[in-house]
Amino acid sequence: MAKRSIPVAAADLGGNEEQYVVDAIRSTWISSTGVYIGRFESEFAKLCGTRAAIGVCNGTVALHLALLGLDVRPGDEVLVPSLTYIATANACRYVGAEPVFVDVDPETWCIDPGKLEPAITRRTKGIIAVHLYGHPADMDAICYLAGVHGLWVAEDAAESHMARYRGRPTGGLAQLATFSFYGNKIFTCGEGGALTLSDPQLELRLRTLRGQGMDPARRYYFPVTGYNFRMTNIQSAILCAQLERREQILAKRRKIFSAYRERLEGISGIGLQPNAGWAEAAPWLFSIVVDEKSFGRTRDELASLLAEEGIETRPFFLPLHLQPPFRQQSVERGERLPHTEYLASRGLNLPTYNTLPEEDIEFIADRIRAQRR
Ligand SMILES: Cc1ncc(COP(=O)(O)O)c(C=O)c1O
Known part of the structure; x- marks a missing residue:
């Protein structure tokens, strides 16, 4: 194949x-x-x-x-x-x-x-x-x-x-x-x-x-x-x-989100994006958080293993306070941003687009599950 x-x-x-x-x-x-x-x-x-x-x-x-x-x-x-x-x-x-x-x-x-x-x-x-x-x-x-x-x-x-x-x-x-x-x-x-x-x-x-x-x-x-x-x-x-086509686009993406959620919930070491009680989030990029201790691999290891299977992913944004144009000023202000650094080093965006077939979601979830050690 x-x-x-x-x-x-x-x-x-x-x-x-x-x-x-x-x-x-x-x-x-x-x-x-x-x-x-x-x-x-x-x-x-x-x-x-x-x-x-x-x-x-x-x-x-x-x-x-x-x-x-x-x-x-x-x-x-x-x-x-x-x-x-x-x-x-x-x-x-x-x-x-x-x-x-x-x-x-x-x-x-x-x-x-x-x-x-x-x-x-x-x-x-x-x-x-x-x-x-x-x-x-x-x-x-x-x-x-x-x-x-x-x-x-x-x-x-x-x-x-x-x-x-x-x-x-x-x-x-x-x-x-x-x-x-x-x-x-x-x-x-x-x-x-x-x-x-x-x-x-x-x-x-x-x-x-x-x-x-x-x-x-x-x-x-x-x-x-x-x-x-x-x-x-x-x-x-x-x-x-x-x-x-906004309703159609949103409906397709919501379906993708629930398909991911259904298949990824319960995999030890894979955290999902929280949803505050007052929020109806937009279904942009489906996000997971990889906890090395319970998953047995780091986010970057998982991303490269998925890439080998032809699955492109995107790590969360590298925090801006650590980027060269802003780092020095952030240090001078003594900024401490533990939650930002925690998420940035563990978060991964999974493929999310209107025409993503359910069988690909199944495949992605399956490949994620298979990498757990
Ligand atoms: C949070 C956020 N702000 C601003 C932008 C910048 O938008 P653009 O790429 O259209 O310039 C983006 C992404 O592209 C974004 O994700």
Whole structure:
């Protein structure tokens, strides 16, 4: 039998994606004007329960624009989790601010509201709560604390499309939220991003900054220095087709999650992603935590054994406080992030994509079980 080759993620563009892209090309509206942009923005805002959504080129740019819009400046500090993709912290540096790392809560894998207060200084301006691996952060506790200290809160919802926190969708739980539509995300357009928010003044500021700083009411008059962070009509066309199929996409991925759960639960040494009582996590990448003592192998050993069987996996993010651009400052602040380091060294994302067949899930679970010693 031919060796299997199961990627960790794969885009599913099997709906109206092609038709809408062709339509955008035939219309010749291939830059950042065209019918699909407005349609994507209004549909996505509705789904997130916000007044507005603003399409941008990618999720990193969405974070950068968020911090510009919130007027974060050189010398400011922003509280972020260390267990996240590097874009969350890089964006702080783009505006001259310093990301200050806070440990995650082992019950959510997201920034721990109980650890925020000791990290606040007079330079702290806000908090970016990342809904890691689809699970929402505890937003009420975070927003309460932010309110007490006069800080803003932004959600990095790159990985949590359509997750719910106490019944409300992520993307509408703070001053603003950012999304990524990179190829491995639940909804994708290859490269793409968005911000969601409800404050009309902030929306105007963000739209102005996104479009080179041009005054929306006066063409070619630029009251501020802006950027070209715009999303194209082609990116929006793909997203419109993805959003049309959102229930189908989510249902497929939820089925994959329950198939994994059923087959992996009870394997000694394999921990599953926790689910807080108030959370409805987004089915992004199925995650496990490998405990060497009871499983008999490390996470990295398991990953290479699975790779030999043609199963691609992805280790959890290497903590940002240990990465070269941030390490020194983290040491100087004396940061201790034990839960982050525990998860980062043991966590593994398993293949998760809409078209992953049940027999492959069966095979993956079987191969994991077989590696236990
Ligand atoms: C938590 C998080 N934030 C930000 C990003 C950056 O998004 P992009 O790759 O679209 O720039 C990603 C992933 O790609 C992410 O996982």
